[in-house]
Amino acid sequence: xALLRTLLMVLAIAFSAxxxxxxxxxxxxxxxxxxxxxxxxxxxxxxxxxxxxxxDDSNAELARDLRILVRERLVAGDTNEEVMAFIVSRYGxxxxxxxxxxxxxxxLWGTPLVVILAGAGxxxxxxxxxxxxxxxxxxxxEERLGEILRERDRxx
Amino acid sequence: MVETGHFxxxxxxxxxxxxxxxxxxxxxxxxxxxMATAGPVAATGFAMTAISFAALTAAYVLSDFSVxxxxxxxxxxxxxxxxxSGTWGNHEGSMLLWVLILTFFGALVAAxxxxxxxxxxxxxxxxxxxxxxxxxxxxxxxxxxxARLNPAPIEGQDLNPxxxxxxxxxxxxxxxxxxxxxxxxxxxxxxALIEGRIDAAWARWVRPWTLAAWVFLTGGxxxxxxxxYYELGWGGFWxxxxxxxxxxxxxxAGTALLHSAIVMEKRSALKIWTILLAILTFxxxxxxxxxxxxxxxxxxxxxxxxxxxxxxxxxxxxxFIGGALALFAWRAQSLAPGGIFHPISREGALVLNNLFLxxxxxxxxxxxxxxxxxxxxxxxxxxxxxxxxxxxxxxxMVPLLIAVPFGPLLAWKRADLWAASQRLALAAGGALVVxxxxxxxxxxxxxxxxxxIGLAVWLILGALTDLALKSGIGSVSTSVALRRFAGLxxxxxxxxxxxxxxxxxxxxxxxxxxxxxxxxxxxxPGDTVxxxxxxxxxxxxxxxxxxxFTEDRGLFPLxxxxxxxxxxxxxxxxxxxxxxxxxxxxxxxxxxxxxMYVSLGDPVDGGGIVVRIxxxxxxxxxxxxxxxxxxxxxLSLLDRRLRVGAPARRARKTGEATGAAH
Numbered sequence: 001x002a003l004l005r006t007l008l009m010v011l012a013i014a015f016s017a018x019x020x021x022x023x024x025x026x027x028x029x030x031x032x033x034x035x036x037x038x039x040x041x042x043x044x045x046x047x048x049x050x051x052x053x054x055x056d057d058s059n060a061e062l063a064r065d066l067r068i069l070v071r072e073r074l075v076a077g078d079t080n081e082e083v084m085a086f087i088v089s090r091y092g093x094x095x096x097x098x099x100x101x102x103x104x105x106x107x108l109w110g111t112p113l114v115v116i117l118a119g120a121g122x123x124x125x126x127x128x129x130x131x132x133x134x135x136x137x138x139x140x141x142e143e144r145l146g147e148i149l150r151e152r153d154r155x156x
Numbered sequence: 157m158v159e160t161g162h163f164x165x166x167x168x169x170x171x172x173x174x175x176x177x178x179x180x181x182x183x184x185x186x187x188x189x190x191m192a193t194a195g196p197v198a199a200t201g202f203a204m205t206a207i208s209f210a211a212l213t214a215a216y217v218l219s220d221f222s223v224x225x226x227x228x229x230x231x232x233x234x235x236x237x238x239x240x241s242g243t244w245g246n247h248e249g250s251m252l253l254w255v256l257i258l259t260f261f262g263a264l265v266a267a268x269x270x271x272x273x274x275x276x277x278x279x280x281x282x283x284x285x286x287x288x289x290x291x292x293x294x295x296x297x298x299x300x301x302x303a304r305l306n307p308a309p310i311e312g313q314d315l316n317p318x319x320x321x322x323x324x325x326x327x328x329x330x331x332x333x334x335x336x337x338x339x340x341x342x343x344x345x346x347x348a349l350i351e352g353r354i355d356a357a358w359a360r361w362v363r364p365w366t367l368a369a370w371v372f373l374t375g376g377x378x379x380x381x382x383x384x385y386y387e388l389g390w391g392g393f394w395x396x397x398x399x400x401x402x403x404x405x406x407x408x409a410g411t412a413l414l415h416s417a418i419v420m421e422k423r424s425a426l427k428i429w430t431i432l433l434a435i436l437t438f439x440x441x442x443x444x445x446x447x448x449x450x451x452x453x454x455x456x457x458x459x460x461x462x463x464x465x466x467x468x469x470x471x472x473x474x475x476f477i478g479g480a481l482a483l484f485a486w487r488a489q490s491l492a493p494g495g496i497f498h499p500i501s502r503e504g505a506l507v508l509n510n511l512f513l514x515x516x517x518x519x520x521x522x523x524x525x526x527x528x529x530x531x532x533x534x535x536x537x538x539x540x541x542x543x544x545x546x547x548x549x550x551x552x553m554v555p556l557l558i559a560v561p562f563g564p565l566l567a568w569k570r571a572d573l574w575a576a577s578q579r580l581a582l583a584a585g586g587a588l589v590v591x592x593x594x595x596x597x598x599x600x601x602x603x604x605x606x607x608x609i610g611l612a613v614w615l616i617l618g619a620l621t622d623l624a625l626k627s628g629i630g631s632v633s634t635s636v637a638l639r640r641f642a643g644l645x646x647x648x649x650x651x652x653x654x655x656x657x658x659x660x661x662x663x664x665x666x667x668x669x670x671x672x673x674x675x676x677x678x679x680x681p682g683d684t685v686x687x688x689x690x691x692x693x694x695x696x697x698x699x700x701x702x703x704x705f706t707e708d709r710g711l712f713p714l715x716x717x718x719x720x721x722x723x724x725x726x727x728x729x730x731x732x733x734x735x736x737x738x739x740x741x742x743x744x745x746x747x748x749x750x751x752m753y754v755s756l757g758d759p760v761d762g763g764g765i766v767v768r769i770x771x772x773x774x775x776x777x778x779x780x781x782x783x784x785x786x787x788x789x790x791l792s793l794l795d796r797r798l799r800v801g802a803p804a805r806r807a808r809k810t811g812e813a814t815g816a817a818h
Contacts, residue, residue, distance in 0.1 A: 023676055025676050044543045052398065057390055092537070093536070094539055098540075099539070104536065107522070107526070108523065108540065111522040116511065116552070
């Protein structure tokens with residue numbers, strides 16, 4: 001179902017003033033180390049006017065502004081964390097494609113771990129139960145079995 | 157003609173109600189005549205839906221703009237193929253396609269289900285009828301594709317240019333065949349719960365439907381990914397977009413179902429779990445339909461402003477998921493548990509598969525719905541995107557993929573892990589060699605790339621090892637091995653092929669994400685750039701007039717290191733006047749299994765144009781792997797044991813024979 005996505009993308013393109021492609025040559029930093037850090041950070045920042053697209057992929061003007069902002073902060077000597085903190089302080093947590101580890105997002109980050117542990121735990125317990133299940137017969141069953149065997153062995 | 161279509165749709169709705177009520181009453185009262193109505197009613201319902209769909213298609217092909225839906229989504233100048241596929245390139249038409257496929261599957265069950273016990277067949281078709289009636293009512297009440305427009309406009313508003321592609325002709329039908337195919341598994345599960353009886357034969361009847369739906373869904377997702385790759389213009393193949401996740405969740409659950417049904421069929425174990433999975437898989441398909449069709453994804457507010465459709469689908473969703481789960485909770489205990497097995501066994505491996513796949517489903521589900529839930533509850537807006545899924549879904553897949561080659565080598569009931577490991581030594585050795593090779597000799601390769609590629613090679617060699625062992629290559633003479641190889645049951649090939657395809661797809665994904673190179677630059681005519689050992693020259697822009705668009709074509713001759721022209725890549729910027737909308741057409745050249753991907757940007761002052769060029773190593777394997785997986789599924793489907801419509805007794809006999817062989 002790439003349909004809806006493409007539809008929305010087209011809308012985003014239509015609303016942005018000009019059609020540009022993501023990262024433009026004039027944005028690229030001279031220092032390859034800084035540039036690769038900028039690309040990595042861009043991939044984790046949401047283009048605010050797009051549908052679930054990072055600023056690294058987006059064509060929107062706003063995404064370009066944000067990409068340039070990230071690079072300016074990096075050139076100014078910020079660490080990756082400082083850049084992200086700066087952008088979040090300006091645009092809110094919505095801008096992060098990878099939500100923070102926080103109480104609010106506990107259920108989000110915790111689900112995979114809880115599900116797999118609960119599943120494994122359930123299987124372990126059940127496995128132990130299943131192995132002990134076909135255990136000894138109860139007294140009643142022993143008696144009934146004895147009766148059947150005696151019945152069979154009785155000479156006619 | 158349009159009114160005929162509308163009328164046929166209403167008839168189909170009425171028939172689906174009949175299909176729901178009569179067979180169910182028949183099966184509860186033991187009335188064979190009532191139960192026997194299910195088949196003919198299902199077939200007629202399909203015929204009515206087909207007439208309705210044909211009427212809408214005809215309106216599109218003939219450009220009948222007196223139909224609102226056609227006016228909004230078509231144009232007289234549009235190429236014929238897109239007039240056809242435009243039928244389902246919109247909400248109303250796609251829902252009509254949905255019910256067409258639903259009734260198609262109902263008719264198939266009626267036609268091929270003659271060997272089913274009468275009550276089971278009646279109950280299955282009755283549940284299909286219930287699903288059908290809900291969706292027919294949805295279309296008739298909120299999404300009528302046959303609404304007229306008076307006076308009729310002279311020209312239509314055209315189909316969104318991005319959708320004017322072969323992809324639209326293939327992707328939605330395949331996807332819906334998958335989504336809706338799982339409705340048959342759902343109906344079988346609910347029917348089994350109603351009857352309170354379930355056995356290995358049930359699993360054998362359900363497996364072909366699961367396999368077929370899975371094959372279609374695999375194809376649909378792969379096609380969607382490929383379409384996005386070449387159409388959207390930056391060469392991404394998967395975006396963890398909610399809409400993609402909506403199709404991926406039923407796939408993951410369906411894959412789990414496919415595997416758990418094997419355990420149930422062969423060993424009568426995991427009955428309750430398999431029933432639950434069958435219910436969940438179709439529930440996830442319904443959830444996908446809801447997410448895509450209600451507009452809830454765009455924003456919670458968009459959903460609230462025009463809630464008619466969303467609320468309707470939500471009601472359908474609640475009815476079916478809630479109803480089925482309630483029935484499950486009520487009746488599941490009455491299903492007798494099956495065979496016992498040791499944790500180290502084929503069953504154990506398949507349970508492990510199910511554990512990881514289920515966790516993966518839960519992860520994708522929470523990641524997709526969490527932002528919506530959080531915003532609805534606290535008003536806080538957060539984003540959950542690719543980096544989240546890479547960090548959670550990725551690590552979940554690694555242990556699963558490592559375990560895959562072991563699965564088919566383990567014996568049922570109790571297996572020897574050490575013996576299986578010894579048999580896989582060659583595959584492991586091969587993977588290690590590849591890891592070292594990539595780490596030492598390939599430029600820019602990180603440890604991550606080396607390990608990822610090693611994992612893919614492990615999967616591929618593991619799948620081949622399975623086939624080699626089953627045919628006895630290495631332990632018996634070549635001629636005997638060849639004869640055995642040719643005589644293997646198709647399901648054995650199916651398993652190996654599907655796992656091989658998984659390995660190929662993994663190889664493609666890892667290669668592209670870790671080893672692709674990117675060049676962003678401004679080029680003037682005559683400029684040359686070196687990419688991955690090739691020379692790419694820009695020869696300038698050429699205007700071109702298409703049937704319903706104009707475009708500027710950038711010509712890029714691709715030269716090898718000797719300076720010989722291998723091919724000319726054409727990358728274009730299109731403009732569709734009807735919608736006043738620009739699109740980009742990426743230029744792609746396939747070199748072996750890899751691709752050169754060229755995308756045009758804007759002209760810059762001073763005569764150049766922005767060009768983005770990617771070298772995408774092994775990228776085609778992502779989709780070729782999916783095709784191989786589909787091939788595995790189809791082969792498995794053709795296995796005599798599962799052949800749809802094969803007489804039950806014979807099917808059971810061969811089933812036992814293969815079961816005993818293991």
